[in-house]
Amino acid sequence: MSKPSEWTVRDAYMTLRAALSNAVREEVLSRNVAANVRMPMPRKRKVKPWSVEEARAFLESARTREDPMYPAYVLVLVLGLRLGEALGLRWEDVDLTNTEMTIGWQLQRVAGKLLHRQTKTDASDATLPFPEIVTVALRARQRAHDEARKAAGDSWQETGLVFTTASGRPIEPSNFRRSFAGACDKAKVRKVHVHATRKTCASLLVALDVHPRVAMQILRHSQISVTMNIYSEVSSEETRKALKRLGDRLES
Structure with missing residues (x-):
């Protein structure tokens, strides 16, 4: 039998403590004996973000x-x-x-329901400029979207979303995670969670020669000095050229 993780032990403790607290409120117990127990907070494992080369290999494979x-x-x-x-x-x-x-909007599954609702973060209503690789990818997505809508005919469900199923419906976040994991395997790169990709964004902007002022907006930095610290890391010329070629075939 494998040893339970620190997080599993802590979760069990918190569940027990909540149950005992409820028993005290219901006057089944006189006191919560778990309240005096101090559980150390498990240290979160730091996720190592992809290098620019890993991200390039992933995108190249998917394209x-x-x-x-x-x-x-x-x-x-x-x-x-x-x-x-x-x-x-x-x-x-x-x-x-x-x-x-x-x-300004996000798609999330909450309590069993798939909700399309406004964001409640600092990024809400943020206007982001984007480099050429994004323009090319979105134009390709637009063509695929139009073709899918035409093929679906009367079964098409209009949602106005950029990313949809073949019938126009929203994409389940869990399905996207599985697709992302599968794409990692196909690209033969180190598997990371989707949320870990945000840490790779800054490095990719440097490699794509995106102007620091534009990168500052994309990265949502309040001071240009923070952005310039990232720009002190320069990728290899080979990687830069490879990234810029990514969208070429989709444009034809």
Whole structure:
């Protein structure tokens, strides 16, 4: 039998403590004996973000395989969007002409219900500029979206979302996580959780030669000095060129 993790032990303790507290309120017990027990907080494992080369290999693999979720992968990696923000993005919030988008909605499953609701974070209603690789990916997504709607005919369900199923319905976050994990395997890169991709975003912007002022907006930094600290790390010329070639085939 494997040894339980620190988090499993702590979860069991918190459940027991809550149950005993309830028993005290109901006057079944006179006191909560677990209240005097001090449980150490388990240290969270630090997730090592992808290197620029790992991210490039992942995106290159997804693009080459024509993975339908490639544009979403670009958004979470290059713009640092959270999973819910990417899946909740609406076409009306994307301006391909001026290459910017407004982040104000998210898609989340809460208490068994799939909800499309406004964000409640500092990124709410943030307008993000985006580099060429995002423009190319979103134009490809737009074409795929139009083709899917035409093929679905009367069964199409209009939601206004950028990323949908073949019938226009929202994409389940859990399904996207599985697709992302599968894409990691196919690309033969180290498997990370989707939320860990945000830490790779800054490095990719440097490698893509995105102007520091633009990167400052994307990364949501309040001071340019913070952004410039990141720009002191320079990627190899080979990696830069490879990243810039990513969208070429999708444009043809």
